[in-house]
Amino acid sequence: MTSLLMAVKSKMYIFAHRKARGMLIGEYASVFRGRSLDFDDLRSYVPGDDVRDIDWKATARVGSPLVKRYVATRRQQVLFVADTGRNMAATARGGETKKDLAVMIMGVIGSLALGHGDSVALVHGDARAQEALPAKGTEGHLERLLRIIDAVSLKSGSSDLVAALEYAAAHYKQRMLLVVIADELAVQERCAKVLRRLGAQHEILWVQIDDVQLAGAQALRGPGQDVAAMDTVLTLLAQDPGLVGDYEAATAARAQALADLLQSVGIVMTRIGHTEQVVGNVFALLERHRRAH
Amino acid sequence: MALTYWWVLLAGAAAMAAVLVWIWRHPCRSADSTPIAHADRLTALPSYQKALAHQKRWLAVALVSVLVLAASLLMAAARPVSESTNIPEQKNRDIMLCLDVSGSMIDTDEAIVGVFAEMVTAFKGERIGLTIFDSSAVQVFPLTDDYEFVAEQLKNAKSAMSGSADSFDFFDGTYEANGSSLIGDGLLSCVNGFPGEGETQRSRSVIFATDNMLSGKPIFTLPEAAAVAAKAKVRVYALNPNDFGSQQNPMEEALELKTAATSTGGLYYALDSGEAVNSIVHKVQATEAAKLQGAPVKSLSDHPGLPLGLALLALFGLGAAVWKVRQ
CATH class of the missing domain: 3.40.50.410 (von Willebrand factor, type A domain)
Incomplete structure (x- = not known):
């Protein structure tokens, strides 16, 4: 039973039409720069494929562009690093629960990876403990990973994404594609250190799930509960114009600090606040990653 | 000064204590409160802290007003009277x-x-x-x-x-x-x-x-x-x-x-x-x-002025606090 994955795929069909899905696969395929010399097979070109991979002779024979696939590109590993603390049970900017967005993002990227023949693994955890699930290339495995994310609730432990990143840095030796599913993290030295360490070893895609706005026009209405301390946040206060100004300045500075850090390490990132943005923003992320190298 | 219905005061104080204990034991978490991650984006702001302190001050005023209001109304309900015996001098x-x-x-x-x-x-x-x-x-x-x-x-x-x-x-x-x-x-x-x-x-x-x-x-x-x-x-x-x-x-x-x-x-x-x-x-x-001179007359005179005046003051305090908190 792969209910979560089915749901993700059906949403992919809704949000990206057929051609765009093909482009998505092409973009995904070009994520890895590394190529082995072991030629595997040919497949038809889709926009986004590296032009260098086009088999010109075969293309001339067939009449439509074909690209070469190599063994090395087939058996890559995608390692998702996700927070399964109760931050993920909180509300995203679009009003959904953040874990639902995380499931959608992991499902989209994971099904692209499976479609490309890659295997998916997961490192997840909260402040108390981290856990790793091995890389496998089956839909059943991906479903299992998605269910782990989906199981997050307000009763989970408090969040610590950096701990999961440190776990990944400590336990994986080979080069992988790291997909970090983060939220509006405040950059600290500990975070910068582990990202520099990981950035040197892996390809990293950073997907940030935007948290709900706490002040200003799009701010949350009604009572809020801080999942970190489990106490009440007086969002009623957040309509005060002076406070809104301070809040906007502070969040902008916070986002800028993260963007600066990621840029310095060479990590591309995208921000997703709503389900509708998942497919488009993941595509843009892959596109940007391709151009960055 | 004596209380006519002193047991009202006891019963009222017991009821107030019970209500306070109940509120203490069952803090009202509104069921529809939205879970928020990284609330420190807002709560760490000095201006939020200031607004929160302001809010807390007025909530404290409201709480004290409610307590004073309840206490003074109980006091008034207990009917404080002063008893006096006097020999009326008739002027007829x-x-x-x-x-x-x-x-x-x-x-x-x-x-x-x-x-x-x-x-x-x-x-x-x-x-x-x-x-x-x-x-x-x-x-x-x-x-x-x-x-x-x-x-x-x-x-x-x-x-x-x-x-x-x-x-x-x-x-x-x-x-x-x-x-x-x-x-x-x-x-x-x-x-x-x-x-x-x-x-x-x-x-x-x-x-x-x-x-x-x-x-x-x-x-x-x-x-x-x-x-x-x-x-x-x-x-x-x-x-x-x-x-x-x-x-x-x-x-x-x-x-x-x-x-x-x-x-x-x-x-x-x-x-x-x-x-x-x-x-x-x-x-x-x-x-x-x-x-x-007539027979000595025992007269009871009520003194509701002080507790009711206090209650009025407390009501004003409560009104001001509610107005400030809602702002």
């Missing part, structure tokens, strides 16, 4: 000044009128009237509680009696019959000046200033008049300035006057001088007042 006295205005009495009359002119300013509910007589009686003014009018009349009488008035018009009508100082007729006229007994019992007294020097033939003798007075429940207080007799050898006239006065339940005073009038009149009034 009727006093008739009955003055002999024959030549020998004028000085005494002036003193009496002077004393009453002062006393009338302190009267509340008493009625006073003035009748003068010599050979015939004239009612100067009937029993009245119009003290302004009384004071004016007494002033007129005083000036007439002191001889400083221009004419003797004041004494007109007191010489209509033959003779002088027809005491019995004078007293009877005064007694007749009291109205018939109504529903309310009012004490009746006559301040009767005379030396009982009768010359002429009165219709009523003094004992007869005294008998009428006693029947009408009028006490006669006789003041005699010309009692020159002694204990061993009393004057006949003075003795007759004394007998008449005491037969009505009143008293007899022999005056040594005009100055003694003041003390004697006050003594007479005190005696009358003592006779009128």
Whole structure:
């Protein structure tokens, strides 16, 4: 039973039409720069494929562009690093629960990876403990990973994404594609250190799930509960114009600090606040990653 | 100060404590509160901290107001009363000044009128009237509680009696019959000046200033008049300035006057001088007042002012706090 994955795929069909899905696969395929010399097979070109991979002779024979696939590109590993603390049970900017967005993002990227023949693994955890699930290339495995994310609730432990990143840095030796599913993290030295360490070893895609706005026009209405301390946040206060100004300045500075850090390490990132943005923003992320190298 | 329903206070305090404990044990988490991650984006801001402190201050004001409101309303519900026992002095006295205005009495009359002119300013509910007589009686003014009018009349009488008035018009009508100082007729006229007994019992007294020097033939003798007075429940207080007799050898006239006065339940005073009038009149009034004192009455007076005032203040505080918190 792969209910979560089915749901993700059906949403992919809704949000990206057929051609765009093909482009998505092409973009995904070009994520890895590394190529082995072991030629595997040919497949038809889709926009986004590296032009260098086009088999010109075969293309001339067939009449439509074909690209070469190599063994090395087939058996890559995608390692998702996700927070399964109760931050993920909180509300995203679009009003959904953040874990639902995380499931959608992991499902989209994971099904692209499976479609490309890659295997998916997961490192997840909260402040108390981290856990790793091995890389496998089956839909059943991906479903299992998605269910782990989906199981997050307000009763989970408090969040610590950096701990999961440190776990990944400590336990994986080979080069992988790291997909970090983060939220509006405040950059600290500990975070910068582990990202520099990981950035040197892996390809990293950073997907940030935007948290709900706490002040200003799009701010949350009604009572809020801080999942970190489990106490009440007086969002009623957040309509005060002076406070809104301070809040906007502070969040902008916070986002800028993260963007600066990621840029310095060479990590591309995208921000997703709503389900509708998942497919488009993941595509843009892959596109940007391709151009960055 | 005592509480009539002190158990209300106990029950109320217990109920308040129960409510507080219940609120403490079940902090109201609104079910629809949105979970928020990274709330420090907002809560770490100094301006948020400031606004929060402001909010907390006003919430504290609201809490204190509610407590004070509840406590003061409970206090008011417990009905604080103060208990007092007092002997009510009844003011329903009727006093008739009955003055002999024959030549020998004028000085005494002036003193009496002077004393009453002062006393009338302190009267509340008493009625006073003035009748003068010599050979015939004239009612100067009937029993009245119009003290302004009384004071004016007494002033007129005083000036007439002191001889400083221009004419003797004041004494007109007191010489209509033959003779002088027809005491019995004078007293009877005064007694007749009291109205018939109504529903309310009012004490009746006559301040009767005379030396009982009768010359002429009165219709009523003094004992007869005294008998009428006693029947009408009028006490006669006789003041005699010309009692020159002694204990061993009393004057006949003075003795007759004394007998008449005491037969009505009143008293007899022999005056040594005009100055003694003041003390004697006050003594007479005190005696009358003592006779009128009612039974001791226990009275409870409520004092809701303080708790209800506090409650009002607390209500204002609560209103201000709610307004501030909602802003």
